[in-house]
Amino acid sequence: MSVQSFLAPITGQTAVIDLPDAENWMQGRTLYGGASALIAYTYAIRAFTDLPPLRAAQVGFVAPVGGRVELQAEIVRQGRSVTQLRSELYQDGALALTAFFLFAEPRKPNALYPTRKPSDFPPPAEESEDVMSDKGPNFLRNNFEIRRAQNVSGPGEPVVRRWARLKNREELDPISELILLGDVLPPGAMRAMQRQGPISSINWSFNLLETNPQTEDGWWVSENASQHANNGYSSERLRLWNSEGQQVIDGLQSVAIFG
Structure with a gap:
């Protein structure tokens, strides 16, 4: 099953959803962290469709996440170029993951220092x-x-x-x-x-x-x-x-x- 099929039930509406093929993404008794973070991100961009590009994220893995989750998200602050958004997963009514995403439009650069390719x-x-x-x-x-x-x-x-x-x-x-x-x-x-x-x-x-x-x-x-x-x-x-x-x-x- 593709990742898109796994994410298909996420519509952007606050709801309890069942994730298809969730067992394929389990790490012990919880979803793999990258998969649960992606669920929070996908819900955020489907709930708020006019966001700038993602620039940064802070994810807290609070408790195990299973195949049935409740999704919630809110815009914390929206400025002229930066939007800060909270997206959360709940399991059986309790918080299981909280993610704080920062979306931002590009600005004219005033500092240039590209990363270097590792020598090894x-x-x-x-x-x-x-x-x-x-x-x-x-x-x-x-x-x-x-x-x-x-x-x-x-x-x-x-x-x-x-x-x-x-x-x-x-x-x-x-x-x-x-x-x-x-x-x-x-x-x-x-x-x-x-x-x-x-x-x-x-x-x-x-x-x-x-x-x-x-x-x-x-x-x-x-x-x-x-x-x-x-x-x-x-x-x-x-x-x-x-x-x-x-x-x-x-x-x-x-x-x-x-x-």
Whole structure:
């Protein structure tokens, strides 16, 4: 089933909806974070159809999200060029996800400092080894292709970098595609864990560096890097590049490390 079919029940009207094929996107007892964030974004842009391009988001993963959700959204403030909007998912009447989206029209630039292609940018995806096809959570195996983008494995520096693309992305706009992909990898702290244990994303904030991002054949380079891990939590920097090495997302996430 395509992502568009999964999102089809979202009409922009406040309602309780059943998401088709929701089990395909489950990560344990909740929807994968990128999928639940995309639901909130899709509801926002279908409820308010004249929004400027998305520039940034702050997402709080409050509680597990299942296949039946109630959707609510409101414009918090609308200025001449910037619109700030809150979109929320409720499960059984309780808040499960809250997202604060910032939409903004472009301005004449007064500061120019483009991101640089990493010096260790990986070889093309078609030359890279397939990974995760026979392991990892169901949502990952069912919906994404993952290939190696770094020459390391196992314990070590807390950085996880992979090529990633959606298997079924027909007629999906590029911003929705990036929201699905931006949180797809496990945290970099996984490489620093002293023993195996569960992990859980608590929040996710990101800036979009391009409003119409493009890449070759659907492949993006995703990286999660722990900046600090202790006391059961990791502060992670999440970045996404296109196939040419142009950065398109710069993000931050707090992750709970159990076990």
